[in-house]
Amino acid sequence: MQVSRRIEGSLPVLLGPAVFVVSAVPFDQTDGMTSPVFVATAAAAGVAAWWARRSWWPLAVLGAVFYVWLVMWPPLMVASYYAGTTLRGTRGIASYLGGTAVALGAAVVVGDLIGGRREMVTATPANVALMAMALVGLPFVFGLWTRARRDVLAAARERADRLEREQVMRAEQARAQERARIAREMHDVVAHRVSLMVLHAGALEVRAADEPTARTASMIGDIGREALANLRELLGVLRSNQQPAELSPQPTLADLDRLLDQSRALGISVRRHDHGRPRALGSTVERTAYRVVQEALTNVHKHARDAHTDVHVRFLNDTLQVEVLNRGTVDGPVADRSLPDGRDATLSNERGAERALSDESGAERALPGAGWGLAGLRERVELLGGSLAAGPRREGGYRVTADIPVRAAA
Numbered sequence: 001m002q003v004s005r006r007i008e009g010s011l012p013v014l015l016g017p018a019v020f021v022v023s024a025v026p027f028d029q030t031d032g033m034t035s036p037v038f039v040a041t042a043a044a045a046g047v048a049a050w051w052a053r054r055s056w057w058p059l060a061v062l063g064a065v066f067y068v069w070l071v072m073w074p075p076l077m078v079a080s081y082y083a084g085t086t087l088r089g090t091r092g093i094a095s096y097l098g099g100t101a102v103a104l105g106a107a108v109v110v111g112d113l114i115g116g117r118r119e120m121v122t123a124t125p126a127n128v129a130l131m132a133m134a135l136v137g138l139p140f141v142f143g144l145w146t147r148a149r150r151d152v153l154a155a156a157r158e159r160a161d162r163l164e165r166e167q168v169m170r171a172e173q174a175r176a177q178e179r180a181r182i183a184r185e186m187h188d189v190v191a192h193r194v195s196l197m198v199l200h201a202g203a204l205e206v207r208a209a210d211e212p213t214a215r216t217a218s219m220i221g222d223i224g225r226e227a228l229a230n231l232r233e234l235l236g237v238l239r240s241n242q243q244p245a246e247l248s249p250q251p252t253l254a255d256l257d258r259l260l261d262q263s264r265a266l267g268i269s270v271r272r273h274d275h276g277r278p279r280a281l282g283s284t285v286e287r288t289a290y291r292v293v294q295e296a297l298t299n300v301h302k303h304a305r306d307a308h309t310d311v312h313v314r315f316l317n318d319t320l321q322v323e324v325l326n327r328g329t330v331d332g333p334v335a336d337r338s339l340p341d342g343r344d345a346t347l348s349n350e351r352g353a354e355r356a357l358s359d360e361s362g363a364e365r366a367l368p369g370a371g372w373g374l375a376g377l378r379e380r381v382e383l384l385g386g387s388l389a390a391g392p393r394r395e396g397g398y399r400v401t402a403d404i405p406v407r408a409a410a
Helices: 002-023 036-051 057-070 074-086 090-114 116-122 125-207 211-239 253-265 283-303 345-352 373-383
Strands: 270-275 309-315 319-326 356-358 364-366 387-392 398-405
Touching: 002 036, 002 074, 036 057, 036 074, 057 074, 057 090, 074 090, 074 125, 090 116, 090 125, 116 125, 125 211, 211 253, 253 270, 253 283, 253 309, 283 309, 283 319, 283 373, 283 398, 373 387, 373 398
Parallel strands: 270 309
Antiparallel strands: 309 319, 319 398, 356 364, 387 398
C-alpha cells in the first residue's frame, strides 16, 4: 500500500521529463530535437504533464492542439488517463470524449490537406481507429480502472476504520457497564456494612461504661469513616468514565506511624525500626511499602493479636526493604507449601485460620479473610520489579519481607 502510494506520488515527476523527451521526437523522425518548435512544444507538454495531477485540462488542450498541428501524441495520451481518473459525471465524460473526437477529426482534415506520410498516419480509417484506441480509449479506460480501484480501497479503509471505532466503543461501553456494576455491588454491600459498623461503634462509644472501651470504639469509628472515605473515592473512580475523580493523597512512609498507632490502640504490640539514611523515594515506592505493612498488620490482627510485632524499614542503596515479623504463634495451622493455583498456603490460611473473637457471652466469632491480600501485594511489588516473601519463621511467628527497587520511583 505504501509502495503504490509512493509510485503514484512520484508519477507526475516522472511523466514530465518522459513526455518532454518522447514529444521532442516527431512522427517522421526528422527535424526533431534540432527544431526549436518541437523543443518548445515538447517543453510545454512536459510542464503540463508535470502539472496534470493538480489540473489536467491544460494538458488536454495542449494535447489536442499539438496532435492536430504536429501529430504529437504523448500529451493527449496522458491527458486521457487523467481524465479517466478524474471525471465522474456522464456530462463530463461525454464532453471530453466529444472533444477528443473533434481533435481526431481535425487531424484527419489536416492530414488530407498535407498528404503524404501525414495523411497515411492520421487520415486513413484504420490508423484513425488505431490512434483513437491507443491515444484516447485505452488510457481513458485505464484511468477509470485506477479510479475505481482507489474508490474500493478508500471504501475498505473507511469500513475498517468504522468497524474499529465501533469495536472500541463497544469495548468502552462494556467496560463502563462492568465498572458501574462493580460500583453498585460495592456500594450496596461493602459501604452499607461499613456504615453499620461505624454507627454501632458510635453507639458503643456513647454507652461505654469505661474510658478504654470508649477510646477503642472511637478508634473503630475513625477507621470505619476513613474506610468509607476511601470507598467513596474508589466508587467515584469506577463510575467516572470521562474524568478522574478528585482523590485524597495516597499514603506514604510518612503515614506509617499513624498506621502503627492505630494497631497499638487496638492492642497490638508493635515497634518500628529504621535502618540506613531515610530519604524520599517517590510516591509509588513508598505507597507500596505502606500497603505491605498495612496488609501484614491486618494479618497480625487476624491471626496473632497477642504476638509482639516488629516493623523494619531498611533504606538500602538500590532497594527499599520492608520487613514485618512477629514472635508469637499464629492461630491455626501454617504449612510451608504452595497451592495448585500459585498462592501460598499461608495465604489460604487467611481464609481458614481465622482469629477467634470473644463476644460478651463468651462465644467465639470468626474474622473472615479474603485469602488474596498477600497475593495482591506480591503482584503490586512485582510490577515494580521487586519481590515479596511471606512465611512462618523457624523460631516461631511469621515474616513478611518486601524488596522494592528504588529505580521504580522514577
